[in-house]
Amino acid sequence: MSNDYVAIMAGGVGSRFWPGSREARPKQFLDMMGVGKSLLRLTFERFLPIIPKENVFIVTNEAYKTLVLEQIPEISEKQILCEPSRNNTAPCVAYAAMKIANLNPKANMVVAPSDHIILKEEAFLNHISSALNFAASKSALVTLGIEPSRPDTGYGYIQYDKKAKNGIHDVQRFAEKPNLDTAKAFLASGDYLWNAGIFIWSVKSVLEAYKTHANEIFNILTKGAKHYNTSEEQNFINKYYPTTPNISVDFAIMEKADNVYTIPANVAWSDLGTWGSLYAECEKDSQGNVLQGSKNLIALDSSNCLIRTTAGKLVVLKDLDDYMVIDEADVLLIHPKHKEQEIKKLTEIVKKDFNSLI
Amino acid sequence: MSNDYVAIMAGGVGSRFWPGSREARPKQFLDMMGVGKSLLRLTFERFLPIIPKENVFIVTNEAYKTLVLEQIPEISEKQILCEPSRNNTAPCVAYAAMKIANLNPKANMVVAPSDHIILKEEAFLNHISSALNFAASKSALVTLGIEPSRPDTGYGYIQYDKKAKNGIHDVQRFAEKPNLDTAKAFLASGDYLWNAGIFIWSVKSVLEAYKTHANEIFNILTKGAKHYNTSEEQNFINKYYPTTPNISVDFAIMEKADNVYTIPANVAWSDLGTWGSLYAECEKDSQGNVLQGSKNLIALDSSNCLIRTTAGKLVVLKDLDDYMVIDEADVLLIHPKHKEQEIKKLTEIVKKDFNSLI
Numbered sequence: 001m002s003n004d005y006v007a008i009m010a011g012g013v014g015s016r017f018w019p020g021s022r023e024a025r026p027k028q029f030l031d032m033m034g035v036g037k038s039l040l041r042l043t044f045e046r047f048l049p050i051i052p053k054e055n056v057f058i059v060t061n062e063a064y065k066t067l068v069l070e071q072i073p074e075i076s077e078k079q080i081l082c083e084p085s086r087n088n089t090a091p092c093v094a095y096a097a098m099k100i101a102n103l104n105p106k107a108n109m110v111v112a113p114s115d116h117i118i119l120k121e122e123a124f125l126n127h128i129s130s131a132l133n134f135a136a137s138k139s140a141l142v143t144l145g146i147e148p149s150r151p152d153t154g155y156g157y158i159q160y161d162k163k164a165k166n167g168i169h170d171v172q173r174f175a176e177k178p179n180l181d182t183a184k185a186f187l188a189s190g191d192y193l194w195n196a197g198i199f200i201w202s203v204k205s206v207l208e209a210y211k212t213h214a215n216e217i218f219n220i221l222t223k224g225a226k227h228y229n230t231s232e233e234q235n236f237i238n239k240y241y242p243t244t245p246n247i248s249v250d251f252a253i254m255e256k257a258d259n260v261y262t263i264p265a266n267v268a269w270s271d272l273g274t275w276g277s278l279y280a281e282c283e284k285d286s287q288g289n290v291l292q293g294s295k296n297l298i299a300l301d302s303s304n305c306l307i308r309t310t311a312g313k314l315v316v317l318k319d320l321d322d323y324m325v326i327d328e329a330d331v332l333l334i335h336p337k338h339k340e341q342e343i344k345k346l347t348e349i350v351k352k353d354f355n356s357l358i
Numbered sequence: 359m360s361n362d363y364v365a366i367m368a369g370g371v372g373s374r375f376w377p378g379s380r381e382a383r384p385k386q387f388l389d390m391m392g393v394g395k396s397l398l399r400l401t402f403e404r405f406l407p408i409i410p411k412e413n414v415f416i417v418t419n420e421a422y423k424t425l426v427l428e429q430i431p432e433i434s435e436k437q438i439l440c441e442p443s444r445n446n447t448a449p450c451v452a453y454a455a456m457k458i459a460n461l462n463p464k465a466n467m468v469v470a471p472s473d474h475i476i477l478k479e480e481a482f483l484n485h486i487s488s489a490l491n492f493a494a495s496k497s498a499l500v501t502l503g504i505e506p507s508r509p510d511t512g513y514g515y516i517q518y519d520k521k522a523k524n525g526i527h528d529v530q531r532f533a534e535k536p537n538l539d540t541a542k543a544f545l546a547s548g549d550y551l552w553n554a555g556i557f558i559w560s561v562k563s564v565l566e567a568y569k570t571h572a573n574e575i576f577n578i579l580t581k582g583a584k585h586y587n588t589s590e591e592q593n594f595i596n597k598y599y600p601t602t603p604n605i606s607v608d609f610a611i612m613e614k615a616d617n618v619y620t621i622p623a624n625v626a627w628s629d630l631g632t633w634g635s636l637y638a639e640c641e642k643d644s645q646g647n648v649l650q651g652s653k654n655l656i657a658l659d660s661s662n663c664l665i666r667t668t669a670g671k672l673v674v675l676k677d678l679d680d681y682m683v684i685d686e687a688d689v690l691l692i693h694p695k696h697k698e699q700e701i702k703k704l705t706e707i708v709k710k711d712f713n714s715l716i
Contacts, residue, residue: 298704298708300707309690312688313687313689314689314690315689315690316377316691316704316708317692317693318692318697318700319697320692325690332673332683332685332690334676334692335674335676336677339677350672357672
């Protein structure tokens with residue numbers, strides 16, 4: 001029996017990917033890369049070489065349980081954790097850790113988002129395996145640090161000690177999302193990594209950290225210790241989980257603990273946070289256009305566009321530069337790509353008259 | 359029994375309206391105005407107050423016979439004339455005139471395109487009735503002249519004598535499509551009308567004109583005189599019609615005859631020749647956008663667009679000015695509206711790889 005587990009976080013809404021992503025089918029359930037598999041499915045398969053499928057847990061929302069089972073028929077219903085409310089990542093991770101600890105007190109676990117992409121899977125798994133071994137050997141909270149490729153202001157950063165033991169470094173501090181000048185300085189120093197929200201620890205270590213640094217969450221969710229992995233689990237969670245404070249795992253434990261480590265990783269990672277970051281990851285034609293869902297595009301004097309449409313449809317563009325053309329069965333969006341940050345606001349406008357399309 | 363007939367010309371291809379219009383379903387069969395009726399249906403209904411439905415004939419192509427019967431179930435198959443080849447309007451009008459003459463030698467007939475719109479129907483019918491009476495009373499070839507509203511270079515012009523008898527004027531000459539300066543001079547003079555391709559004459563007069571000025575067509579099609587309106591008609595037409603010269607009715611008889619008259623008409627006419635002319639005829643929202651096929655549009659900083667989509671679909675535009683967005687089930691076209699003259703050329707490109715979508 002393996003002591004290695006993964007909890008895949010699949011409860012997000014993905015509103016910045018409207019109209020591709022909808023509340024009823026957020027981006028982790030969509031084939032965002034045009035490879036025939038959803039991001040969740042890609043994440044599940046990514047871990048299979050090192051973690052047995054019985055040890056994969058999916059944390060999501062009740063509304064998405066059926067979708068998860070459809071996309072990952074290899075797992076049983078017991079491996080799906082349903083949050084009754086969205087309370088950010090700290091309660092979510094604590095719940096998963098307690099449930100897994102109840103099954104196996106010697107468990108080591110990975111926490112992984114379901115909607116990121118990692119192109120260098122072998123390198124990624126090597127890092128994860130090292131981290132799992134390290135976490136099994138001592139009380140340690142490990143976070144994967146992504147080697148930054150640009151002064152991005154959309155991520156938190158990790159300042160780390162350049163001295164390493166077996167590729168594992170002490171974390172000196174976490175830095176919130178910086179402004180551009182600070183981000184440039186971080187990048188130039190070589191001392192900073194992006195915080196990707198991928199964690200590795202033993203359930204013992206992480207629960208100790210909660211007990212010390214996030215006592216309220218720990219106390220609320222420990223009350224249910226005897227219900228985890230029984231028929232009473234969901235009832236307990238439905239009643240008490242919503243009373244936990246809304247706080248991120250970074251803020252609740254990582255920024256406070258002194259046993260935090262990182263592994264700098266160069267694994268071609270993207271959090272696919274926006275249409276623009278999706279565009280950046282996709283293969284482009286000679287005019288810089290990306291077409292998903294169809295192979296049929298005629299682009300006349302049109303460049304740098306991201307086009308998503310339904311199978312086989314022919315898209316003909318003339319004089320269009322740097323636009324997104326998102327053609328769904330019930331919505332057609334034509335929007336400047338560089339204004340993608342306005343999509344979230346746009347969905348508020350759509351919501352007023354067309355709530356069912358959100 | 360009425361002696362008044364109409365031959366509606368419905369054989370055109372409408373390639374400038376791609377991808378709305380397809381070879382298998384050209385524009386006359388489409389609801390181009392978003393009123394729930396095709397242009398052909400609107401044309402048929404327009405004549406019903408003055409011409410009985412038994413006297414309406416539709417000239418089309420074998421490929422469209424089923425479409426015609428679907429859209430005009432009131433007529434019988436015998437009222438549909440199928441051209442086996444596209445030989446321009448002169449052979450087509452001669453065939454219709456001979457077939458109608460065979461049924462009723464005293465017939466007067468209107469020749470009308472199936473893909474134009476006329477908003478002032480009552481005024482139009484008054485002009486047509488006058489013209490039918492005039493054509494019944496003497497040997498006359500009457501063409502409806504549209505009072506020009508702009509120096510359009512896309513139409514032929516009719517120079518006419520300002521002196522009239524009962525609103526009917528002598529035609530002095532026909533002028534080919536002019537250049538812009540000439541068109542401006544025509545407009546300024548007040549002596550010119552647009553030639554809309556709407557004709558009124560007795561079958562006797564028009565066949566005399568063919569005999570005199572277009573003898574080759576007359577001779578070929580007269581050979582079948584005894585077959586018209588029999589089971590042999592289509593066989594005869596299939597064999598001989600393709601041998602007629604490809605020539606327009608204007609060139610074959612109107613420009614040569616000396617008994618040509620016109621009625622200046624102000625009837626809110628458009629030949630809907632391009633997407634732009636369709637846009638011009640449609641009701642716009644406060645930002646100058648036209649939406650067809652759906653009522654659901656969110657246009658942010660977007661104006662002067664022509665949007666056609668499928669029922670109920672929500673279209674969301676941002677930063678798009680003066681574009682056509684034509685969203686069909688199998689094709690999505692996004693194209694600057696003022697470059698609509700390039701659509702025909704574009705279909706040649708599409709044809710190479712996507713012939714089935716033309």
